Amino acid sequence: MTQSRILVTGGAGFIGSHLCERLLADRAEVLCVDNYYTGRRQNIAHLGRLPGFETLRHDVTLPLYVETDQIYNLACPASPVHYQFDPVQTLKTSVHGAINMLGLAKRTRARIFQASTSEVYGDPIVHPQPESYWGNVNPLGTRACYDEGKRAAETLFFDYHRQHRVAIKVARIFNTYGPRMHPNDGRVVSNFIVQALRGEPITLYGDGAQTRSFCYVSDLVDAIVRLMATPDEICGPINLGNPAEFSIRQLAELVIATTGSRSAIVLRPLPPDDPRQRQPDIALARSLLGWQPKVALADGLAETIAYFRHCLGVPAARVALRA
Template identity: 70%
Template sequence: MSLSIFDRKRILVTGGAGFLGSHLCERLLNDGHDVICVDNFFTGTKDNILHLMDNPNFEVMRHDITFPLYVEVEEIYNLACPASPFHYQHDPVQTTKTSVHGAINMLGLAKRVGAKIFQASTSEVYGDPEVHPQTENYTGSVNPIGPRACYDEGKRCAETLFFDYNRQYNLDIRVARIFNTYGPRMHPNDGRVVSNFIVQALKGEPITIYGDGSQTRSFCYCDDLIEAFVRMMDAPSGITGPINMGNPAELTIRGLAEVVIEMTGSKSALEIHPLPMDDPMQRCPDITKAKTELAWEPSTSLEDGLRKTIAYFAEIVC
């Protein structure tokens, strides 16, 4: 799409070379905007954005948002942070810094230039929930000293900062709580359940299940989630969130493994391992707020989304 100079926005995407960030950059460029992709390439990769490099409206900066950044933009999408337990527990102090110092730096930038700013928060703020499905007014059940706390509490603190900047400085904020999302460009070794299962199935390796597999998750395809991001950013200024974004269709982990084995034609067996500490037993969003305020709900079926994701991994691991 080609926009006039008056309609084209200058948009910053932190974590723009990551799984979701790269899809967001692609969407914003297709909508005709100028996009600055910022990434320190800890979990992001240039492979995710190579196809965007020739676009004259696309710019890439290697930068860690725990340090200040000075650019002139109108919108900021703050997606920078390792999102899988394998990666965020690798350096938990840096994970907390990315969530907290990164939020402070991006909020400071937004305040300085008068930009609208979006925070990619997470369903992990609910911890191991005692309410099911989770609504936005549920305050969560989180272990602040456990191995997942660097991510869970880091994201909770980031939300606090966003709403304090909104109250204290009248900053235009948007906070989205992202539930399990999957699709092409996921890191093959990130330890997340969809990528794990697909890679193991394609290689004919045992499918690793933690616990008895009865724990539930809900899985949203990446294109649906990016649509929700854009709708929230384009919504009126009163729509601050937090808003749950995910697919309310619930599935057990064992059920997902069986679907992946069937769709890949794999002969992989299931291999049971102990459940990690603080791993939630249930995770499913109530998306009433997203439906009401954004007129959004996911439209991609699990089978269609998995088919596209399996095709992607088949090219890079086989």
């Protein structure tokens, strides 16, 4: 049986590296493409000695000419710290990257997956968010380079599907966490863990009443692979995330308890356009993929904290010494 040739853009990133690992375990040949803007070589270093794994440094805003059976398009900075640093390039990555990868899929007749985001819903006025909801996005704000870029990419995917019959799969990914998160990405889970392990104050924006839903990375990757294996008529978009809803303050308190830190919680003003609520309606994922998350937040946080302890060189005995 011929091995599938699979291209993963953003493959050295947090989610991308876990996806590459899963695909290799499923005996595929994997080409990991990354420009290392936010992706890190250390995320995929352990994969380099495995048969069937190859890496290519490349920016998806430029055309790519390879042969492939499937494409997973994950390339784009996904945290506000990174995507707001160069917003024009962020928008180019979403839009030009989608055009280039869709063109490649058209030429090779490859099935292509788009990692879209819950940010397409903006600051939602419908709760929880079903795929039928069109969102509430500020097109002029500091988050728009990412929000609108991903919305435009979805448009491109469905237009290529209708006009060129490209086989597409579109997933709207909600907050995901786990090992290999970048310690300086500004996301709430990594921020809280790093601050707690260093004994620094936990920075909580707003009053902490805003809510999020947190999906462990292994659950997400399982859902992505299941979606890619569905029949062609299932295109999405499909919400992928954990519907268990927590306030940001609850998360901070759980991180403090799990790390054993004595860090205090300090309040800061809420950033512009920060969503007040975020919770996926995953009825479609349950019915079409037979999928729902398995890893509880407490269990996933324990694994993620252990990873950050190792990265930061902070043994349990030294937690909160500066608190």
